[in-house]
Amino acid sequence: MKPVIALVGRPNVGKSTLFNRMTKSRDAIVADFAGLTRDRHYGSGKQGKHEYIVIDTGGFEPDASSGIYREMARQTQQAVAEADVVVFVVDARAGLSGQDHDIAQYLRRLGKQCVLVANKAEGMREGMQLSEFYELGLGEVHAISAAHGQGIRGLIELALNDL
Ligand code: GDP
Ligand code: MG
Numbered sequence: 001m002k003p004v005i006a007l008v009g010r011p012n013v014g015k016s017t018l019f020n021r022m023t024k025s026r027d028a029i030v031a032d033f034a035g036l037t038r039d040r041h042y043g044s045g046k047q048g049k050h051e052y053i054v055i056d057t058g059g060f061e062p063d064a065s066s067g068i069y070r071e072m073a074r075q076t077q078q079a080v081a082e083a084d085v086v087v088f089v090v091d092a093r094a095g096l097s098g099q100d101h102d103i104a105q106y107l108r109r110l111g112k113q114c115v116l117v118a119n120k121a122e123g124m125r126e127g128m129q130l131s132e133f134y135e136l137g138l139g140e141v142h143a144i145s146a147a148h149g150q151g152i153r154g155l156i157e158l159a160l161n162d163l
Helices: 015-023 068-082 098-110 131-136 152-160
Strands: 004-008 041-047 050-056 085-091 114-119 141-143
Touching (some): 004 068, 015 050, 015 085, 015 114, 041 152, 050 152, 085 098, 085 131, 085 152, 114 131, 114 152, 141 152
Parallel strands (some): 004 050, 004 085, 085 114, 114 141
Antiparallel strands (some): 041 050
């Protein structure tokens, strides 16, 4: 069985862009508008001789009965349940949000293996502005840029480590 990596995080942090990097495909819809990806997407990727499955989350059909946030939460929970390791993506430029705290609390409770990454960190000085993310209580914060392909190899190594 290939290890399964779930990408979670609030809308617009760059999950689908990271998914495309990790799978070398463009299966996920990358949108400038929050939450346009229609459904959860699965892709496969390979680094060296290590193969893995990636799940992108955050897609939802706006549904008046369940509400957008409930549907997003449901998808995230499903993906996390299926995953061996969770990559929790936050936005290095936007900083911490209430939704980040909610997701972090959920992940901490589950106790699942988790890698915290601050995306959109291209051109930012090492450590600058990332210290606030330690508040999430998930340990080390890893700076990456999904759009520019920075830190992706290291992230995949970390995620697959100890599985
Ligand atoms: P998702 O909602 O979490 O799936 O986020 P998307 O992958 O759709 O990206 C949301 C927006 O952030 C898009 O405009 C992307 O081009 C942009 N984005 C994604 N990764 C990066 C990055 O590493 N740096 C910058 N500056 N923008 C990024
Ligand atoms: Mg997306």
